[in-house]
Amino acid sequence: MSLKEKFSTGPWLIGIFIFCGAMAGVVLLGLLAAVVTEKRSEVASIFNNKVEDIKGIEPKSERWGKNYPREYQTFKQTSEMNFKSKYLGNMPEDILEARPDMVILWAGYAFARDYRAPRGHWYTIEDMRATLRVGSPGVGDSKDLQPATCWTCKSPDVLRMMEKMGVAEYYKAPWSSLGSEIVNPIGCADCHDPETMELTITRPGVIEYYQRTGGDVKNATIGEMRSLVCAQCHVEYYFKGDGKYLTLPWDKGLKAEDMEAYYDELEYSDFVNAVSKTPIIKTQHPDYELFLMGPHGEKGLSCADCHMPYVSDGGVKYSNHHLVSPLKDISASCQVCHRDSEETLRNLVYERFDSIVELRSRLEPELAKAHILVKIAMENGATDEELAPVRKLIRAAQWRWDFVVASHGAAFHAPLESARVLSHGIDKTFQAQLLANEILFKHGVTEFDLPDISTKEKAQSYIGLDMPLLEAQKAEFMKTVVPKWIETAKANGRI
Amino acid sequence: MSLKEKFSTGPWLIGIFIFCGAMAGVVLLGLLAAVVTEKRSEVASIFNNKVEDIKGIEPKSERWGKNYPREYQTFKQTSEMNFKSKYLGNMPEDILEARPDMVILWAGYAFARDYRAPRGHWYTIEDMRATLRVGSPGVGDSKDLQPATCWTCKSPDVLRMMEKMGVAEYYKAPWSSLGSEIVNPIGCADCHDPETMELTITRPGVIEYYQRTGGDVKNATIGEMRSLVCAQCHVEYYFKGDGKYLTLPWDKGLKAEDMEAYYDELEYSDFVNAVSKTPIIKTQHPDYELFLMGPHGEKGLSCADCHMPYVSDGGVKYSNHHLVSPLKDISASCQVCHRDSEETLRNLVYERFDSIVELRSRLEPELAKAHILVKIAMENGATDEELAPVRKLIRAAQWRWDFVVASHGAAFHAPLESARVLSHGIDKTFQAQLLANEILFKHGVTEFDLPDISTKEKAQSYIGLDMPLLEAQKAEFMKTVVPKWIETAKANGRI
Numbered sequence: 010m011s012l013k014e015k016f017s018t019g020p021w022l023i024g025i026f027i028f029c030g031a032m033a034g035v036v037l038l039g040l041l042a043a044v045v046t047e048k049r050s051e052v053a054s055i056f057n058n059k060v061e062d063i064k065g066i067e068p069k070s071e072r073w074g075k076n077y078p079r080e081y082q083t084f085k086q087t088s089e090m091n092f093k094s095k096y097l098g099n100m101p102e103d104i105l106e107a108r109p110d111m112v113i114l115w116a117g118y119a120f121a122r123d124y125r126a127p128r129g130h131w132y133t134i135e136d137m138r139a140t141l142r143v144g145s146p147g148v149g150d151s152k153d154l155q156p157a158t159c160w161t162c163k164s165p166d167v168l169r170m171m172e173k174m175g176v177a178e179y180y181k182a183p184w185s186s187l188g189s190e191i192v193n194p195i196g197c198a199d200c201h202d203p204e205t206m207e208l209t210i211t212r213p214g215v216i217e218y219y220q221r222t223g224g225d226v227k228n229a230t231i232g233e234m235r236s237l238v239c240a241q242c243h244v245e246y247y248f249k250g251d252g253k254y255l256t257l258p259w260d261k262g263l264k265a266e267d268m269e270a271y272y273d274e275l276e277y278s279d280f281v282n283a284v285s286k287t288p289i290i291k292t293q294h295p296d297y298e299l300f301l302m303g304p305h306g307e308k309g310l311s312c313a314d315c316h317m318p319y320v321s322d323g324g325v326k327y328s329n330h331h332l333v334s335p336l337k338d339i340s341a342s343c344q345v346c347h348r349d350s351e352e353t354l355r356n357l358v359y360e361r362f363d364s365i366v367e368l369r370s371r372l373e374p375e376l377a378k379a380h381i382l383v384k385i386a387m388e389n390g391a392t393d394e395e396l397a398p399v400r401k402l403i404r405a406a407q408w409r410w411d412f413v414v415a416s417h418g419a420a421f422h423a424p425l426e427s428a429r430v431l432s433h434g435i436d437k438t439f440q441a442q443l444l445a446n447e448i449l450f451k452h453g454v455t456e457f458d459l460p461d462i463s464t465k466e467k468a469q470s471y472i473g474l475d476m477p478l479l480e481a482q483k484a485e486f487m488k489t490v491v492p493k494w495i496e497t498a499k500a501n502g503r504i
Numbered sequence: 505m506s507l508k509e510k511f512s513t514g515p516w517l518i519g520i521f522i523f524c525g526a527m528a529g530v531v532l533l534g535l536l537a538a539v540v541t542e543k544r545s546e547v548a549s550i551f552n553n554k555v556e557d558i559k560g561i562e563p564k565s566e567r568w569g570k571n572y573p574r575e576y577q578t579f580k581q582t583s584e585m586n587f588k589s590k591y592l593g594n595m596p597e598d599i600l601e602a603r604p605d606m607v608i609l610w611a612g613y614a615f616a617r618d619y620r621a622p623r624g625h626w627y628t629i630e631d632m633r634a635t636l637r638v639g640s641p642g643v644g645d646s647k648d649l650q651p652a653t654c655w656t657c658k659s660p661d662v663l664r665m666m667e668k669m670g671v672a673e674y675y676k677a678p679w680s681s682l683g684s685e686i687v688n689p690i691g692c693a694d695c696h697d698p699e700t701m702e703l704t705i706t707r708p709g710v711i712e713y714y715q716r717t718g719g720d721v722k723n724a725t726i727g728e729m730r731s732l733v734c735a736q737c738h739v740e741y742y743f744k745g746d747g748k749y750l751t752l753p754w755d756k757g758l759k760a761e762d763m764e765a766y767y768d769e770l771e772y773s774d775f776v777n778a779v780s781k782t783p784i785i786k787t788q789h790p791d792y793e794l795f796l797m798g799p800h801g802e803k804g805l806s807c808a809d810c811h812m813p814y815v816s817d818g819g820v821k822y823s824n825h826h827l828v829s830p831l832k833d834i835s836a837s838c839q840v841c842h843r844d845s846e847e848t849l850r851n852l853v854y855e856r857f858d859s860i861v862e863l864r865s866r867l868e869p870e871l872a873k874a875h876i877l878v879k880i881a882m883e884n885g886a887t888d889e890e891l892a893p894v895r896k897l898i899r900a901a902q903w904r905w906d907f908v909v910a911s912h913g914a915a916f917h918a919p920l921e922s923a924r925v926l927s928h929g930i931d932k933t934f935q936a937q938l939l940a941n942e943i944l945f946k947h948g949v950t951e952f953d954l955p956d957i958s959t960k961e962k963a964q965s966y967i968g969l970d971m972p973l974l975e976a977q978k979a980e981f982m983k984t985v986v987p988k989w990i991e992t993a994k995a996n997g998r999i
Contacts, residue, residue, distance in 0.1 A: 349803075433866075435930055443937060
């Protein structure tokens, strides 16, 4: 066979094609691998080339931010309060001014003095110092209104103080005694392990609930942790006993009726309403609980899935730490799962809010009226024994009202459950009014005037608050006490 | 070059492999094509080899069934009432017996006599003859309680009678005058064009609503038609004027408040409650309307998507015509979209029902009590003028109660909207009670007994119904009148 024949072109050409195809494939795979490796190496480099070496409790988020600039940059955006939406981002700043009935509901409790639209995590310390709810301790004869427990959700400095003082001692200290120690707003250390950056539960409340009920929060999955770090604070809790020990009332379950049963069994109340003398439970903010009862919770989503959507920046995928309504970035949040237009999705959220706000707006004034009817009955000789069933109904109704009102985003997180709870609130409020009326008639009272509580000022004056004094004291407090706290903190290297 | 060299095996082997591979591909494609063609030809054969040639109005579904055996076979399954679930398929047969408060709410109206769990489409004619709500016309001195309008949703024979008599004349005829004409239960002709089998709207109500509001139901998409054929009957409607002309009250919108405004403007009421003398709107069944307000409607689904899921039978894909709760076949209905277990999905439905049933169960007895308070006030000298605002509240509350209670599957179709509407019902009911109490006290009535309405018998006796007489008349009616209707229908070839 001749060489020419031996190397006949037909089979060779096929061979060359196969070879070239294979080569092209190898090159493409190589390119893909390079992209993957680049991403990996960038992620690895973040871990390996840390600028700051953080160990133990580090409350200063700016130090963490040097290692994790993207997360810190977006977290700093919680200082931006420019997002507006129909409800979520458009609340009146002074809520008592917009809804003065609340002053009656909280009469005898610090919330009747001051209740403002919530601001971003960036402002936790600033806002806490400024609110009338903590009083103006140290000004004139003003004393502490609150225990240190109130700081618990406001700052990573809390972790330092808990370690230093012991948890129980920390809780029972007066609020103002830690003014120069607790100075950094919520930050990285609240949710992250400084060495592994893994999500971690730092607050005792959730951990102790798990222990008490035979579980261990350490067994939580990553998905669960993406909600549980939020649930450290965004839950219903109370200050137990004289030690004001922060405790989660979940032992009988997470529904409004379950926690109510828990509190009733303890005969617990946060305050006695100054108008009706009703022992009231002030709901904190059962955000996590209501989230679990709604469609997204039922599907196993986590808080972070919608409030901290993933963002791609060059080769790095990270969680957006600008904690805000998902309506601010529907495409990154909702549209990851929902194939509807932004406008449709926004309107679906608004519709849910419309329904719940409608029911809340019916309940609120009727509940205030129920308190006032009891007061009128008292003034006309009704006894505590006669009024006991009315107060029981008011307590139950107000717990339900507050359960929805105090919970951030309840109308969206669990629209049906919110409506159900408010509906029972309306039911019980009117039952209270009917009973109160009966008692009034029994005491011969058929005609009476209801007070004018149509503005915050009128309502606050009706319940006997000296607001000018409280505000003057607060101004003095902000001018004299707070600057000293900041000065001391700086001297001690706390900020 | 030798033959051996010329036919060197190397390149040839490659060629043979390629050839065989190509052949295998061709064979596989051929097989696929054969399957597709078989399906097509089977579908084509259904259309081309019709056993029955149906033209015009054919109320006998068994004739259509010869051409479309799968659809007819499944439609016949609407006679099976063996599906049980926590709520949907497990209602007490006699609802008034289970919930006697309803007797008070409907006092003065035929529903107070008889209200039973709904049965499948198969039973529309049987059940209509048997209910006490149509009375026993022709027995003793019993006259017609209802106009022919009542037949409208019960049978395709209605189309024949509308064509023969004219729509307006048909509506105003006495119900019993068409007893021997309207004899076939709901069937194929109600929703299908006999020649093209396309979905078609046969009832004037929906068509006229579209015309009145400047639209044309003929522009509806196929998806919309898959709901609109159901909406021919599963909607809110009323019998307008002396001609009892079936009309949809949608002109101001589809929400409870919109239709209420429509009725109020007309000063329309279906009956005056015999206990409280309140003019009441009896809600029919706003199923379609509530469906549109819930999550599935908002996503653009149709009734048929869940209630008539596609089934594959050999080469043919068809819609299951066994109209029943989708919970009966979760895999064919829900799991087409939802990737959750059957148990999870079933429980999510039950949860929604639990919440709504809970609110309904609070509203129902309180509303009955409101009616009774007005009666007591009347007995103690309260005037119509005094009672007008109370009755207005009761009318509004009962409309809301019935809006949810009468609507099939409201709790699932639109859980939040159902809760919202019931919640306003509770609100208005208690406002009515409060006002009624004030009037009672004004008339010096501070103590009164509420009647015992704890059973259906006691409630019916309280409102003055002679049930033994009505039942005896019905038994006679079923024994003497109905057999004659059937005989005549058979003689005329109607069945």
